[in-house]
Amino acid sequence: MATVEAPPAPVPLTALSRWYLYAIHGYFCEVMFTAAWEFAVNRNWKFPGVTSVWALFIYGTCILTVERMYLKLRGRCRVLPRCLIYTLWTYLWEFGTGLLLRQFDACPWDYSQFRYNFMGLITAEYAVPWFCASFIVERWVIRKTLRLRFHAGPEDGWSSRRSDAAGGGRGSDANGYLKGE
Secondary structure (H helix, E strand, O other): OOOOOOOOOOEEOOHHHHHHHHHHHHHHHHHHHHHHHHHHHHOOOOOOOOOOOHHHHHHHHHHHHHHHHHHHHOOOOOHHHHHHHHHHHHHHHHHHHHHHHHOOOOOOOOOOOOOOEEOOOEEHHHHHHHHHHHHHHHHHHHHHHHHOEEOOOOOOOOOHHHHHHOOOOOOEOOOOOEOOO
16 A cells, blocks of 8 residues: 655744735725725715825734734633724724824824814724724634645645655545555
């Protein structure tokens, strides 16, 4: 009976890889939100979504921090209080990064036109959207990202050695185990 060396077990994504995915997710959502906002307020059918390159750093770091909170809090409190904590964190992060960027005249947002803004850097009018976003981030983005794994082998997930050892793919079952001949 032929034996095949098992490929190494898939490994979780690194923190940097997860940060990258979170950054891209936040960047995309920012563009989509601003496009939807432009349509809702001005009925602009061009849907011009805008953001800043700073958003990559801001969202990547914010969501990676929310991931850490999720891992610490998931067994201690229910989802709605967690989302409230994430929303408060998001406001603190938005204020802090906005204040820092403003020192260099680089803050890409200004909420001064909103009634319940604080220093033009955060606004209470976004509390519900931030809360909903935190729910989506935890339930869909973070949980799915934590399940992703790196693996050895070609893009389809199967090592070329396994296929060769099984006679070019013949005699192997779809689950990767060899059939007895």
